[in-house]
Amino acid sequence: MKIVCIGGGPAGLYFALLMKKQGRHHDITVVERNKPYDTFGWGVVFSDQTMDHMRHWDPESAQEIQQAFNHWDDIELQFKGQVIRSGGHGFVGIGRKKMLNILQLRCEALGVKLLFEQDAASDLDFPDADLVIASDGINSNVRNRCPEVFKPDIVNRPNRYIWLGTHKQYDAFTFLFEKTEHGWFQAHIYKFDDQTATFIVECPEDVWLAHGLDQADQAESIAFCEKVFAANLQGERLMTNARHLRGSAWLNFQRVKCAQWSHFNGHSHVVLMGDSVHTAHFAIGSGTKLALEDAIELARQFKDQGDEVAHIPQVLKQYQALRAIDVIRLQNAAWNAMEWFEVCGQRYCDQLAPEQFMYSMLTRSQRISHENLRLRDKNWLEGYERWFAAQANLTAPVMAGHSAPNAVPPMFTPYRLRAITLKNRVVVSPMAQYKSVDGRVGDFHLMHLGARAMGGAALVFAEMTCTSADARITPGCPGLWNDAQQGDWKRIVDWVHQETDAKIALQIGHAGPKGSTCAPWQGAGSDHALPEGNWPLLSASAQAFLPNGQVPSAMTQQDMVRVKNDFVRTTQRAVQAGFDWLELHCAHGYLLSSFISPLTNHRQDAYGGTLENRLRYPLDIFTAVRAVWPAHLPMSVRISAHDWVEGGMTPDQATEVARAFKAAGADMIDCSSGQVSVQQKPVYGRMYQTPFADRIRQEVGIPTLAVGAISEADHVNSVIAAGRADLCAVARPHLANPAWTLTEAARIGYTAVKWPAPYQSGQPQLEAAFARERMLQSAGRGD
Ligand SMILES: Cc1cc2nc3c(=O)[nH]c(=O)nc-3n(C[C@H](O)[C@H](O)[C@H](O)COP(=O)(O)OP(=O)(O)OC[C@H]3O[C@@H](n4cnc5c(N)ncnc54)[C@H](O)[C@@H]3O)c2cc1C
Numbered sequence: 001m002k003i004v005c006i007g008g009g010p011a012g013l014y015f016a017l018l019m020k021k022q023g024r025h026h027d028i029t030v031v032e033r034n035k036p037y038d039t040f041g042w043g044v045v046f047s048d049q050t051m052d053h054m055r056h057w058d059p060e061s062a063q064e065i066q067q068a069f070n071h072w073d074d075i076e077l078q079f080k081g082q083v084i085r086s087g088g089h090g091f092v093g094i095g096r097k098k099m100l101n102i103l104q105l106r107c108e109a110l111g112v113k114l115l116f117e118q119d120a121a122s123d124l125d126f127p128d129a130d131l132v133i134a135s136d137g138i139n140s141n142v143r144n145r146c147p148e149v150f151k152p153d154i155v156n157r158p159n160r161y162i163w164l165g166t167h168k169q170y171d172a173f174t175f176l177f178e179k180t181e182h183g184w185f186q187a188h189i190y191k192f193d194d195q196t197a198t199f200i201v202e203c204p205e206d207v208w209l210a211h212g213l214d215q216a217d218q219a220e221s222i223a224f225c226e227k228v229f230a231a232n233l234q235g236e237r238l239m240t241n242a243r244h245l246r247g248s249a250w251l252n253f254q255r256v257k258c259a260q261w262s263h264f265n266g267h268s269h270v271v272l273m274g275d276s277v278h279t280a281h282f283a284i285g286s287g288t289k290l291a292l293e294d295a296i297e298l299a300r301q302f303k304d305q306g307d308e309v310a311h312i313p314q315v316l317k318q319y320q321a322l323r324a325i326d327v328i329r330l331q332n333a334a335w336n337a338m339e340w341f342e343v344c345g346q347r348y349c350d351q352l353a354p355e356q357f358m359y360s361m362l363t364r365s366q367r368i369s370h371e372n373l374r375l376r377d378k379n380w381l382e383g384y385e386r387w388f389a390a391q392a393n394l395t396a397p398v399m400a401g402h403s404a405p406n407a408v409p410p411m412f413t414p415y416r417l418r419a420i421t422l423k424n425r426v427v428v429s430p431m432a433q434y435k436s437v438d439g440r441v442g443d444f445h446l447m448h449l450g451a452r453a454m455g456g457a458a459l460v461f462a463e464m465t466c467t468s469a470d471a472r473i474t475p476g477c478p479g480l481w482n483d484a485q486q487g488d489w490k491r492i493v494d495w496v497h498q499e500t501d502a503k504i505a506l507q508i509g510h511a512g513p514k515g516s517t518c519a520p521w522q523g524a525g526s527d528h529a530l531p532e533g534n535w536p537l538l539s540a541s542a543q544a545f546l547p548n549g550q551v552p553s554a555m556t557q558q559d560m561v562r563v564k565n566d567f568v569r570t571t572q573r574a575v576q577a578g579f580d581w582l583e584l585h586c587a588h589g590y591l592l593s594s595f596i597s598p599l600t601n602h603r604q605d606a607y608g609g610t611l612e613n614r615l616r617y618p619l620d621i622f623t624a625v626r627a628v629w630p631a632h633l634p635m636s637v638r639i640s641a642h643d644w645v646e647g648g649m650t651p652d653q654a655t656e657v658a659r660a661f662k663a664a665g666a667d668m669i670d671c672s673s674g675q676v677s678v679q680q681k682p683v684y685g686r687m688y689q690t691p692f693a694d695r696i697r698q699e700v701g702i703p704t705l706a707v708g709a710i711s712e713a714d715h716v717n718s719v720i721a722a723g724r725a726d727l728c729a730v731a732r733p734h735l736a737n738p739a740w741t742l743t744e745a746a747r748i749g750y751t752a753v754k755w756p757a758p759y760q761s762g763q764p765q766l767e768a769a770f771a772r773e774r775m776l777q778s779a780g781r782g783d
């Protein structure tokens with residue numbers, strides 16, 4: 001095969017050498033526009049795992065790289081005068097120049113032709129090649145020549161960064177954060193040889209502009225960065241080696257992904273590799289890893305499927321199919337990490353104490369969890385757990401046989417809001433059961449809520465409870481508009497208070513346009529109109545939820561007064577029933593949500609149009625309800641923080657919604673999302689709504705409740721410890737297991753939880769079973 005690699009970066013060189021190694025008969029050329037030892041940048045990092053792959057595929061170059069690399073384990077944060085360090089992170093750093101030189105020499109030794117100082121305008125420059133590898137980097141000519149084929153999706157990110165070097169010695173991956181008069185700057189620093197460290201400086205665009213750095217040349221930029229980080233640099237200089245870049249050398253990160261990775265250009269098969277087809281932000285340090293692993297996978301496919309020209313189409317197809325999955329996973333993690341650094345100035349730097357800031361930074365990609373941190377550095381994590389528990393005013397219990405207090409997992413720290421103290425951070429999320437008759441709750445609800453109150457959660461939410469008969473979603477939904485219903489609820493609340501140490505909350509709501517529908521397992525299913533016995537519906541505007549659904553009437557002033565009074569009366573009854581906590585349901589497309597979202601509110605009056613107007617009625621209700629809800633008891637508001645529809649509510653606006661409810665006296669925002677429009681395209685994943693809770697908590701300064709795909713103690717610990725939310729609501733896992741919290745405590749080996757007295761003989765047995773499981777797992781890992 002005749003192969004030409006356009007671009008002699010890590011991708012092109014590594015693929016060339018692997019293919020030549022696999023078949024000496026291949027005619028392989030790498031065309032590189034730079035001189036052999038001329039490259040931009042300083043050091044790159046990759047993980048121990050990438051090194052293992054390289055050792056397997058080409059021990060010779062891996063050996064050389066291994067001799068040249070610097071390995072280190074620690075991450076150090078220098079922030080607000082504190083230095084915090086945690087270990088076990090396992091990185092490898094090597095000079096980019098050094099690595100390319102090793103790969104170049106290895107290519108030459110194997111017989112790969114290296115053509116330097118040749119600028120390839122296009123893949124069509126090599127018509128006699130069977131295969132052209134477009135390893136020509138982020139600004140790939142080959143990709144840009146055929147956008148209709150490769151369908152690149154390129155996003156320009158808002159932060160500015162400059163890639164510098166220094167001879168100052170660092171013995172850990174170091175992060176510095178410094179505040180200037182215009183905002184925060186951060187530096188990512190890692191050593192890559194005995195004398196040099198990479199020193200990337202980053203800041204938001206507005207901060208960069210405010211300092212006039214758009215007008216600064218490289219020397220001025222360097223002088224500026226030296227001044228900002230003077231306390232750390234202590235007289236050491238910063239350096240650039242990007243003289244080839246014109247102007248300021250401050251860049252914006254571009255996230256690249258492509259729908260198609262290869263095509264036939266009429267003469268040759270052409271395939272993208274490395275940065276030309278995907279990029280990963282330096283916050284996760286894996287662009288080089290991706291480039292090398294692309295090269296490995298393509299070589300592997302040729303090895304497995306045969307390296308004749310006839311096999312190329314199938315090989316390229318399989319290469320994309322396999323690599324695209326890994327790439328998307330890494331890009332998602334890199335995206336979270338990148339966003340963390342983009343918003344840290346407005347969200348974390350001023351808000352979090354250095355200890356929590358460190359935790360938040362280490363878990364920024366949401367790939368590293370609480371238990372991962374324990375595996376990396378148990379001492380540091382336990383120290384942090386103790387610090388966290390102290391913030392929650394909890395003295396860690398001393399366990400038998402221990403002199404120092406044991407660390408308490410953040411999930412099991414108490415939480416106080418107004419006069420209510422919750423024993424831990426787990427909440428049973430409200431879940432409609434559709435088992436009421438005439439809006440009354442009965443034995444089913446006593447069993448359902450009672451079992452969950454015994455199951456270890458600190459707060460148990462009853463399902464959405466409606467303010468009038470016509471406010472119900474289905475005929476099976478509970479209400480609280482008459483004495484009988486009040487008595488039923490009181491029985492449940494009293495039982496929970498008498499038999500458990502859980503608190504119980506009521507969520508009050510009005511179904512609005514989603515009323516008069518079937519239970520999920522009846523008729524046409526959720527959200528579909530009842531086959532008969534429908535009742536008239538109200539909404540912000542006369543718009544049905546489903547395309548052929550029942551059309552509600554747009555609320556009149558009179559309707560608004562009536563519904564507000566219903567909310568107030570229901571609240572008064574909730575007080576009588578003895579609930580500890582009240583939540584106003586302003587999410588999921590129900591009545592109050594229909595006012596907030598522009599997708600469902602098309603009113604022309606004072607209740608439609610701007611967000612301020614759309615919030616007017618929900619805030620009016622909130623204020624009226626808060627006035628009759630006792631001052632010593634907390635009140636939360638559930639919102640849909642994202643409609644997941646173009647033109648709908650966004651997390652930006654949700655922050656404003658939270659601000660408005662905070663000003664009206666809300667204690668906590670319960671951050672759900674979606675269910676407002678059938679057009680929604682949510683992006684699901686572990687803890688997928690937690691970023692909304694995090695943002696609102698930090699930017700608005702109000703406690704938040706995170707919910708959505710939080711299904712393990714490890715998730716709860718990570719969310720709470722990082723300060724992304726104050727509480728975690730867990731819904732579906734509680735359907736499978738009412739004692740979810742007790743079970744999770746045993747699973748992570750936390751034995752200081754109190755089981756209900758009659759159940760206590762089950763506790764040691766479950767704990768022993770999980771202890772055995774953990775032992776087997778750790779033996780399997782070899783720790
Ligand atoms: C600030 C910063 C820090 C980074 N830190 C890390 C890190 O710590 N760890 C990590 O893994 N990655 C890091 N990266 C990313 C990493 O540099 C790239 O992901 C990696 O180099 C991609 O390899 P590549 O071979 O695909 O492309 P490149 O390394 O960009 O190589 C492309 C090559 O093609 C050549 N070329 C381009 N066009 C032509 C043409 N028309 N004709 C001939 N030659 C051409 C270029 O000169 C270049 O040598 C960082 C990137 C930046 C910007």
Ligand SMILES: Cc1cc2nc3c(=O)[nH]c(=O)nc-3n(C[C@H](O)[C@H](O)[C@H](O)COP(=O)(O)O)c2cc1C
Nearest residue numbers: 429430431432463464672707708709710730731732
């Ligand atoms: C059966 C069921 C009923 C639900 N009913 C309600 C409800 O009454 N009020 C509400 O705000 N959310 C309701 N939800 C949403 C949950 O409270 C929660 O936000 C959602 O299920 C995501 O959490 P999870 O991933 O832990 O299940 C319901 C969810 C389920 C599964």
